[in-house]
Amino acid sequence: MIDRRLLTNFDWTLFGLTLLIAAIGVLNMYSATVSYKLIGTPYFLKQSYWILLGLFLVVLVCSIDYHLLEDISYWVYGVILLLLVLVMVVGKTSMGATRWLHLGFINIQPSEPMKIVIIMVFARFFNGYPALQGLSFRDLGHPLLLLGGPALLIMKQPDLGTAILVVLIACSMVLYVGVRWRTAVSVILTMIPLGYGVWHYYLREYQKNRLLNFIDPERDPLGSGYHIIQSKIAVGSGGFLGKGYLHGTQSHLRFLPEQHTDFAFSVFAEEWGFVGCLVMVVLYLFLILWGLHIAGRCNDRLGSLLAVGVTAMLFWHIIINMGMVIGLFPVVGVPLPFFSYGGTSMVTSMVGVGILLNISMRRFMF
Amino acid sequence: MTEKRYVRGNEQLRKQVFRLTVAASVFFFLLLTRLWYLQVLESERLKELSESNRLRLVPVAASRGTLLDRNGAVLVSNAPSFSVAVIPQDVKDKEALIEALVRHLGLDRTELLERWEKGKGRAKYYPIVLAQGISRDQLEFIEENRLRLPGLEIEMKPVREYPGGLLAAHLLGYLGEISEKELAETGFREYNLGDYVGKSGIERNWEKYLHGADGGKQIEVDARGRYLRTLNETLPTPGNSIVLTIDRDIQQSAELAFGDKAGAAVVLEVASGEVLAFVSTPGFDPALFAGRMPPDKWSAYLDDKRRPLENKALKGQYPPGSTFKIITALAGLEDGLIDADTTVLCTGSHRVGTGTFRCWERRGHGQVNLKKALRESCDVYFYQLAERLGVDRIARAAREFGLGEPMGVGLENEKSGLIPTAAWKEKRFGKKWYRGETLPVGIGQGYVLTTPIQLAAMIAAVANEGTVYRPHLVKRIIDPDGKVLREFAPEVLKRVNGKPGSFRFVKEGLLAVVNEPRGTGGAARLYEVKVAGKTGTSQVVKLRDGRGAVPYQYRDHALFVAFAPYEKPEVAVAVVVEHGEHGATAAAPIAGRILRTYFEGKGVIKRQARQGDAGEDDDAESPEESQGD
CATH class of the missing domain: 3.90.1310.10 (Penicillin-binding protein 2a (Domain 2))
Structure with a gap:
């Protein structure tokens, strides 16, 4: 139950920061889609509805004690894992990937909740597994099992972006718990010959090419490279002060791919320039640091672990998406939290923020 | 509470938070550096790219x-x-x-x-x-x-x-x-x-x-x-x-032979199932579909009652009429109910219970054996045989030839036709099968439906005495460098259980149909090659005796199936002329012309000097056609 003490401790900083970023996102959404031929509700309005739904979820998640998450974590994990297997068997295929489960009245994409669920199970696992001297090689066995199933299933769909995220979230939490130096070194030492072997003996020529194109899109200027080049031109041509709101040529002439979803930030960068980007990057950085701050001041090990997990989720989304838009990383379908268009991403991010708020306002209870 | 046990663990985590803060900041700093590089250092060059040089x-x-x-x-x-x-x-x-x-x-x-x-x-x-x-x-x-x-x-x-x-x-x-x-x-x-x-x-x-x-x-x-x-x-x-697998000359000759009549013809190689011609008339102009179809053309296609857009060879389902007697005869021979000499008296009609079933020849055929029954297409002979066989036995014989199911020729929406059984009727109408309903089935009427491609496969299997090949249309695929990518071999769809004797008796009858006096298929006769075949006329609606001018859409369908040469069959053909009225006069001449073209191509028959080019050939009458009414 929510009592007065919880309301007094409500984390207005985090809440306000989230709203501010989402609001800028809506503003940018309007510009990104103004050149689209419109059918039905405009994107920026629909995005606003998603935000409202998200805020409702934030309140919902806040109102329960986050320790409940620990209790139900393995159950939820089991259910989502089962759904992932079901997707493999009877999933709905679109654009060459099988990600959706058709349940008559609703379509669900079980890989998305897995991002949150992996945080829950890892928090529970490490909550009961202190590893004061840091984790040894053998300590990594169980976490690896917990991670391996979902990661492989998601990879197989194929949904590379989500698979990478789930792995990165898990790795971040493991690093947070602490790993012995010897362990880290031996993990790296096993990876090198393994990778070499796979590259030389297992992969076919076309698979190697695809991988190389993925890492270096400029190799394939007609395919994925085209998007990166256009995005870089959009960002760079924005210059120091930007071309002005609604004046981006790259976006309005439709040179940009997916400009309302994965490349929404390049629309922003073109129109607001380095100054605008600086503001956005600082806002996101502040969000991440605040998440870590919540983790740090939490007296409860479970809360701390959950906070770091959620922060890592947001962090990797931001880094991978922005890195892709400015040509640092290969193109994988990872949205920018609160900024890219889409209900799925909005729900996940908002639930994450809800968990952070939850932990933050119960910090004095333990 | 449990968390107290891990206080030291917690202290350790706190220290880690600081490290993570530093790491996260480094990442964000990298993003900013890159943004600085793109938007400040490289911005002039990229602006130029975006303003004046557009990549396309x-x-x-x-x-x-x-x-x-x-x-x-x-x-x-x-x-x-x-x-x-x-x-x-x-x-x-x-x-x-x-x-x-x-x-x-x-x-x-x-x-x-x-x-x-x-x-x-x-x-x-x-x-x-x-x-x-x-x-x-x-x-x-x-x-x-x-x-x-x-x-x-x-x-x-x-x-x-x-x-x-x-x-x-x-x-x-x-x-x-x-x-x-x-x-x-x-x-x-x-x-x-x-x-x-x-x-x-x-x-x-x-x-x-x-x-x-x-x-x-x-x-x-x-x-x-x-x-x-x-x-x-x-x-x-x-x-x-x-x-x-198509032969352009045979295809062309077959299409011309139809004139402006609607119908379908399929020509098969007896020993492989390769389709030599695949005709559905009237045709349409495929070039019109790729561009902007002129509206008047489009409505002309839709309004034509001959349905030019329908692929009749594959999707047209017709009662096979008397061509189906081949199946009935083979089933009778196989079961020993008849042999070549079994005779039946045809008085022009046959009574079952209270119903009277008429032979097309009102005056009757007199004493009829198998050969005469096929040659003159006596209905009474096959009524009696059908009655003794029963509908399910006839259906089994028909299914052995692949009738009643799609042949899988590799084109879209192939129709299956229909071979009725007692169980089928029970399921479809919830009614018992009546004995009287078996009789029309024996002469390819009643519920029986077949597609032209099925009829062609059937007569080809009769010709080769029992092997039903899947009719196929593609011989091979060649890649742009001229290398053969895939080659398609004949595929056996079914094998018919039949004594060689059964096939021989039936084939003798089919030879008589085309080559003996009183045979119904004389219009398909060639003098250089022995042709064997069977005519069919299938009722569209039941009409009273009075033979006035029947409206087009109520006229009977005309059918003809044939193979040649009789001694060593190479080619089989099935022709359906929609509302052509008589197999003997409408369908058989077309089959004859198709077979003539086939053997001209083989050099067996000398090419006739045709008047003018193919385009003007429509009115050229071959001798057979003059028999038409």
Whole structure:
């Protein structure tokens, strides 16, 4: 139950920061889609509805004690894992990937909740597994099992972006718990010959090419490279002060791919320039640091672990998406939290923020 | 509480938070550095790229694979087609441009404006096609005036060319612009809006072999849309050619033989199931479907009661009529109910219970044995036999020949026909099978339905004494380098249980049908080669005796199935003439003409000097045809 003490401790900083970023996102959404031929509700309005739904979820998640998450974590994990297997068997295929489960009245994409669920199970696992001297090689066995199933299933769909995220979230939490130096070194030492072997003996020529194109899109200027080049031109041509709101040529002439979803930030960068980007990057950085701050001041090990997990989720989304838009990383379908268009991403991010708020306002209870 | 146990663990975590803070900040700092590099250091160069040098991806269409007949004659190929397009962002004076096109190219103003309007939803650098298939003269005019009329472009793309015109249109199929629905399907991932795909026939069912892979050019153009240079180019991969089993000469001769009658014919190689001709008449012009179909043509196709758009060889389901007597006879011989000498007295009708079943010959055939029954198509003989066999036994015999189910020739929506059984009727109508209903089944009436391709496969299996080959249309696929990609071997669909004697007796009867006096198939006779066959006339509706002028759609269908040479069968043919009234007069002459062309091609029969060219051949009468009523 929510009592007065919880309301007094409500984390207005985090809440306000989230709203501010989402609001800028809506503003940018309007510009990104103004050149689209419109059918039905405009994107920026629909995005606003998603935000409202998200805020409702934030309140919902806040109102329960986050320790409940620990209790139900393995159950939820089991259910989502089962759904992932079901997707493999009877999933709905679109654009060459099988990600959706058709349940008559609703379509669900079980890989998305897995991002949150992996945080829950890892928090529970490490909550009961202190590893004061840091984790040894053998300590990594169980976490690896917990991670391996979902990661492989998601990879197989194929949904590379989500698979990478789930792995990165898990790795971040493991690093947070602490790993012995010897362990880290031996993990790296096993990876090198393994990778070499796979590259030389297992992969076919076309698979190697695809991988190389993925890492270096400029190799394939007609395919994925085209998007990166256009995005870089959009960002760079924005210059120091930007071309002005609604004046981006790259976006309005439709040179940009997916400009309302994965490349929404390049629309922003073109129109607001380095100054605008600086503001956005600082806002996101502040969000991440605040998440870590919540983790740090939490007296409860479970809360701390959950906070770091959620922060890592947001962090990797931001880094991978922005890195892709400015040509640092290969193109994988990872949205920018609160900024890219889409209900799925909005729900996940908002639930994450809800968990952070939850932990933050119960910090004095333990 | 439990958390107290891990206080030291917690202290450790706190320390980690600081490390993570540093790490996260480093990542964000990297992002900012990169943004600084792009937006400040590189910004001039990138601004230039965005302002004046626009990168564009121009698809280069792959040319589609050709379709050839079994001897390498071209059935469908490609020809370059030029179209006029505008790039909206480069147009300076829209009015002047439209004016020039109307005045010098003779294009229609409203249509031009309409197309322009339609293309507006897309990006401004994307060309809008205003007119397709323009002539050399028009092309020259545009080339000369391009500088004066900025924004005007010429696009070249390969389009389908049909040297045979309407020839085998149903089989070859036609192309059309890919639909939004198709684009959403997984099989069409590489396709773009505006691409052409096969919509029917071979073009549709072998799409993935024919289409090839489009190439692309990445070009750099300046702010006014003028081409500067090609940065990158991927060459298109042409589609594979498909060699069909069709023989163009036989196909053509068969289509001409139909004249303006509606119907279908299928010619098969007896020993392989290769389809030598696949005819459905009237035909349609596949070229019309690829462009803008003139509305009057379209409504003419739809209004024609002969249904030109329907593939009758595959989807037309007709009662087989007396051609089905072959099945009844084989079943009777197999069960020992009859032999060659068993005789039946035909008085012109046969009574079962209270019902009277008439022979087509009102006066009766007198004493009839198997050979005479087939030759003169005596109904009473087969009524009696059918009654003794029962409907389920007849159905079993028919199914052994592949009747009653699709043959799987590899074209879309093949029909299965219908072979009734007692159980089928029970299930379909919830009623018991009556003994009297078996009698019409024995002569291919009643509920029985077959498709022309099934009839052809059936007569071919009679000819080779028991092997039903799956009729197939594609002989081999050849890649653009001329290498054979796939080769298609004959495939045995079914084997008919039959004593060689049974087949011999039936075949003797079929020989008599064509070659003996009083035989119903005399119109298919050839003098150089022995033809064996069976006529059929199937009722469309039951009519009273009075034979007045029957309206077209109520007239009987005429059928004929045949094979030749009798001694060593090579070729089988099935002909259905819709509302042709009599198998003997409408269908048999067409089969005769088809067989003649086949043996002319083999050099067995000397080629007749025909008046003029194929195009004027419509009225040329071969001797057989003069027997027609």
